[in-house]
Amino acid sequence: MLQILYNPGRFNDFAKKYTNILRHITIYLLVIGLLYALVFSPNDYQQGFSVKIMYIHVPCAWLAMFTYVLMTIYSILALSFKITFGYIFVKAAAPIGAIFTLICLISGSIWGKPMWGTWWVWDARLTSVLILFIFYIIIIIIQNTFDDLQIGEKISSIFVLLGSINLPVIKYSVDWWNTLHQPASVSKLSSPSIEITILGPLIAMNVAMTFLFFLILFIRLGAEINIRKTLIKD
Amino acid sequence: MSQIKKINIFILSIVSIAIRDLLIQYRKLVDIVSLLTFFIIVMLIFIFSIGPYDEKLKDIGVSIIWSILILSSTISTNKSLREDFDDGSFAVYQFAGLSYEFIAIIKIITSWILYQLPLIIFIPLTTIIFEMPIQKIYMLVVTMLIGSPILTVFSLIASAMMLTNKKNLTIGSLIILPISVPVIIFAVGAINADPEIYKAQLYILTSILLASFAIGPWIISSCIKISVKS
């Protein structure tokens, strides 16, 4: 069963079986989440309608980090245990992570203009996320420059590991330094700082976007595995 | 007895590789001269683009010098690794019983001496252009002494990653720039900071140096291994 996570053949069988079901679930969840978030949720007492940007921004930020964490784990697996599926995973996941980071940055600055009064400031959180985006772009570039496919994917995995230093910086930047960006409110356990009527749609959107991420990931992984199969046959 | 002899031979081979490296690069003095020329020209471009207003230049002189330092570390993305890779010297080093990690450390030391030391000696002279106070020049030299080895490690990492890549030459510098962002933040921060917090920034810069020395050789050697095996 665990072999699905690192064996390309097993994964391919699994993906073929379940991608369709995953697609249906994702569509339902997205429709429910978007309706819940954009139509049926109340406005915030300070931000008014603009709070709804958060329902896109927060899931994208979470997925941008989550993708990089997964890529780091798979790079370690690939480099130290010679699991080729790790390289395939990094190659498939990098563009998805880049897109989510980009959406996170854009939606954040759309929210920032009316709320903070500026599109962009160079505080620690925003800068470190921008650097995360640059890392994603460089990973994609490295994967596509080498004549020898295998060297490219190995070196990009090393670069993924190098960039993983950025992850704790992103996470703790709002605690270490005084930033304009607000500190985390969902993971704060001590006191509920989000009212349940706003937290509900946020969690629904988070789940829906995570399913969307896995759907895209499955499709890309399947395609990548098939490309490699044909390469081996030739 | 034989153990001591072995260690002697080992140290000798390290020293000889270092000397060989320095000699080869020294014979190409043109490289170092062109690096210094690059430095001056970029500085002139900055000054012309900002306008020759003393007050402004005084404020941002440090930032300009540090950003040119990073830019110059991207253009000097060392050819020494590439040359050794192309002429097969890595195999010879292996016969001498040296692991790639040791080679990486030797390369870090030699290329710091060759490419960064001249800049560190040279840059305080150019600060005359910006009319900086002596305190700032002193801090500039200190941060450069701590920060430039980090840049050397980064540029060696980039050039080790790009050993077999002959198509796209800009990626080398693309790799260096984002990972050297913290270096420039803390270095320039230490120079411009108030006396109470500049020490903390210097400590952080030093610990980045230690971390890069700890991780750098591993990354460089594993990249070389990947490239040599193919």
Place this chain on the structure above:
Amino acid sequence: MPPRIQKLIFIVISVIFLMISLIVILFNIEDNIVFFFTPSEIIENKILNDENIRIGGLVKINSIIYNEDKSIDFIITDNKNDISVNYYGIIPDLFKEGSGVVAEGELLRKKLNANKIFAKHDENYMPEGIKKQLIETDNWQKNYK
């Protein structure tokens, strides 16, 4: 030296280096990169004049004055010290009395002539209806700012 021992020495040295650097970073990381200063920091460090500085804190209650030339005066406080601010320009939505703010501008004799203000949003989110309820039942707490 056989390669295995070389590798061992290397691993030990790099782990030691990494440990030292991690410890040093964790002890020194806080409050080095400052996006803004608080009024107390300004007054304790006796910064009186600065051409370009950011000061952050809360907008003091009942301190916003709308002048005739469409500029506004308000006071930034961190509940210990105050800095008065003059600002002319567009005001962001979240700028309210009692909410967080960061002002950027020129500090002249403990008075800030801001040319830009950012409203700082905190980590509390609450529907509009609930705020009304809370105020009606006198459960509205100031720390929800």
